[in-house]
Amino acid sequence: MVQYAWLIPLVPVAAFVLIVAFGRRLPGQGAYVAIAGMLASLVMSIGIALQWFVFGGSNVGLYNHSVSWMPVGNTNINMGFSVDSLTAVMLIVVTVVASMVMIYSIGYMHGDKRYPRYFSYLSLFSAAMLALVIANNILLMFMAWELVGLTSYLLIGFWFEKPSAMRAAKKAFLVTRVGDVGFMAGMMLLFITTGTMNLFGSEGAFEHIATHPSQMNALVHVGPWAIPLVGLIGLLLFCGAVGKSAQFPLHVWLPDAMEGPTPVSALIHAATMVAAGVYLVARMYPVYLSDPSHIALTVVAYVGAFTALFAASIGIAQNDIKKVLAYSTVSQLGYMIMSLGVFGYVAAIFHLMTHAFFKAQLFLGSGSVIHGTGTQDMREMGGLKKKMPVTYWTFLISTLSLCGIPFVTAGGWSKEEILTVAYHTNPVVFWAGVLGAFTTSFYMFRLVYMTFHGEPRDHKIHAHESPKVMLVPLIILAFLAIFAGYVGTPFHNSFEHNMAPVLGEQFEGILEHNLDMIPHGFFMPVFLIGTFAALLGIFFATLIWKWHVIKIEKLEPAFGWLAKIVENKYYIDEIYQATIIRGLMLAAALLYWFDKWVIDYVIVNGVGYMSLVLARAWWWIDRNIVDGLVNLAGWITGTLGRGLRYVQTGVTQQYVFLLVVAMVIISLVFVAGNYSEVSWIPPITGFFH
């Protein structure tokens, strides 16, 4: 079975090709083809997961297969796939969410004029995402990574007639590409250092890192810092994760990406693609673990923690339902990244999985609300609980899961696991996480109350429940938002049992060494603190938006300025616009000016012009001096000729007269030449002899 895992990404590729070729002529205008392909991948993924987790495949460890792809000198760069527990989990997450989103899209995208194209893009995205997770080498990972970026671009800009959508698409691609440059540099450094793009096996990069500690720990000087080589690789790779997983300071693209159709937001910008950054760090975790200074992990931890808090605070002040969820996603991704930074490797992946389910559900639920009301502005909603009961209840379940309500939700288990690790390894990160949990509950219940509770605020909106094809995915995902967590409870953590060995014995040892002070099983203090933070957030939200005990208007004078800053997302976009974007445009304009006027006009055309001037000068010299001499000779001849002309009269007598005169002169000269002492007369006597 596992040797056919490469089929999992290929089936959606086939669906993509079919839809591009035949479009509307396919069953369901292409939607059924896409869904059939996705379900096939889902079944195969379940097969692999069963083999791995139920029939003990994880004891086998890793299935790894490569073929030659490109020669470089006497070596080869290979391409291939591998399956381990991490892959198996990711395959399940991607195929489940993608199938749900595709089914849901039948209803949501009904009647769109580019309906088949939408499903072809979704298939291509799924294929690239699946290829990303089964890649066994960093190059194939990067290629798939960029391809998911492409499909993200295409889907954000799906309604490209809307200027905001087209700008958001471009922004998403470019901002993530800034991070990808770091990824690329890290990949190249890894290749130069280890001589391979492969990760696993005896020839792989991880083995090289494990066996060459002195080479990997050699200090590299980057500006004023000296960083171990392996730490530098980790930091560079992390740049890619910062872009893709929308971490500060590259988080700006994700909220704008909500311009895409809502199911796309659920699949790409909540559950899978944005989690790829977390996956990347997790996949490359041996690189981070083997750095003795832990510099990369420290950066990872603080970037994640800061983003988690920062994005959550923005989430409070947004009025667009999708924007709130978007900032919530940024914040939760920060949670996962932060967890990776404090050795919470298993916890991060666990949270990635639970988050994928409940966040996809929340987005699809918000899509149902948008579908039913025709607006995204929460200030125009309200009282939808009665009109959209299925949407409401499933949405509430997922909200509780996101808030991390313990025991009954999946998010509760994974959040608590992260906090437990952080509690023992880094108190700053731990308290940031707690504060983040509080803020999360607060803004999520604000969203729930504003959307579903109270009375409808805009009476022009006639809300209606969504069709069944949209509700079934909501129910399935809500189910997973509760039950997906039971694989990783602290009482029986089979998730950890399967996931930790992925790192390989040596790196698992390092990880355990860093975590050995953590007690196994249920840890009461963290449970109490985390739960209290979440409930407190819910309590405050209830006070303000449900019971109206605290009037928001009364807070206005004291906190208005703060609210304004937060509502405007700390003006980060404006700062970027004023500095980076304007700087780039200015550089472009200046360089073009330089090119046009200095290089081309002054130098190139100048040389040409100087040649012309020189040519003119030569022409003048030629005309007046060279030709002048020639003309002078001609003039002399002419003048002489003109003078002598008077001699040629044609009168015979005159000729005879001249003849006689000449003879007389010659005779005189002859005589003078022989008998005179005058020296100036040439001796011409010899002439006659």
Place this chain on the structure above:
Amino acid sequence: MDSTNNWILPLITFLPIIGAAILMFIPRERAGAIKAAAIAISIIPLVISIWMWFAYNRSGVQFPHGTQFGINVPWIPSLGVSFAMGADGLSIPLIFLTTLLTTLSLIYSTFIEMRPKEYYWMFLLLETGMLGVFTSLDFVLFFVFWEISLVPMYFLIGIWGGPRREYAAIKFFLYTMVGSMAMLLAILTMYFHGGHTFDMLALAKANPFAVKSIMGSLVFWGLFLGFAIKVPMWPFHTWLPDAHVEAPTAGSVILAGVLLKMGTYGFMRVLLPMMPTQFGQFWMVIAILALIAIIYGAFVAMAQKDMKKLIAYSSVNHMGYVTLGCAAAAATIPGMTEVSRTAALNGAQMQAFSHGLITGALFFLVGVVYERAHTRDLSAFGGLGARVPIYAGMLAFCSFGSLGLPGMTGFIAELSVLTGTYAASPWLAGLALIGIVVTAAYMLWMLQRVLLGPLNPKYEKMPDADAREIISLAPLMALMLFFGIVPNAVFVFFNTASKAILDMLH
């Protein structure tokens, strides 16, 4: 070299010019017959080049120890000039690119109504010139073909070009001539230093300037100038935007697709094997010029409002990677591994090949929209994606190829070049990576201005790409994708060529 003379290379080289002679016998009025005959003729070299691609023995001898399909007969024995031709991993992909782009250009140009006989005649003559450059192994022959290729392009720009065609044509011609003269002097000096021979195999083996010397540097920079103007490297690039903007569509395709490659081909065929000492001595200078071309070209492309000029500057940007790869391959850095050098040089060759496919296709696409809208002003379009989906798909496809999307040829080329460069100098590679982001920015911005947003009502009735245009573009797009996914298929050529060239460096 084989003792037997193989006539396949003279055949492929001179077939187009024989075809051009045949065209003269077709009456001027029968434009359709002229076009059909020219396309038919151009297909023969294409078929031969495909045959050569497969017939080529990948484990066989490589330049400079010998090449395949070789021929060597005396031509002007008193001067040591011979008619020597041969093909190796360096030239076979470029020969294929030349024949392919010529055929596609001729197919694309069938709509030309102005003096079609002369137009097709010039194109066939041009093909002979280009093929001659890639097949010659004698410096005199090489130089003759180098100059021959200049003439038809001059007329193609000067007669069938845009409003400022005369200015552009003369600038193109004179600028290249300056380089040619420097090159000719350098070739003659090399002749006198290298044992009175013009044989490029012998000269590479003799390595006449193995010791650093002032004369060696002069010869190097003379040859370099000739090639650099053709590439074109910064700061010798300003003829390119003018030539591109004024040239007819197919002329731009050939100019960007093949003529520019003659410059980098010269780096790899002449400078690296014959003057490894000097290349190593000056690699940093060349690398910095290449880096400037990459970043500067990208920024200047971003400032363009004319779509064709944007693509022209993107050529400056992309060709920078080719020269950067050559420079990195010759880097005199302790600890520079053979793998890194090979990666750089493989990438340089791939980038040249890939740029031919991608930019060729992009120039076709500019032509397609220009013929419909009669403008290339980027601010005059908008929203065409909704109106002409096939065209939009092709433009998006090629633009993403150009910005280096993985799965297409450009990515693997840039990755290889940068990996090699990274090993030589992390700072050079790091700065070149900035170029990658800016490239993505100007390409996406172009796409946005042409295809996205609300449809400009002026173009409500714009027809989508027709069969002629799709036939011209589809093979290029298919190859971009194919070689991007299966780089093995073409890297076998590059890799063997790189190994042979890098042997000369030691």
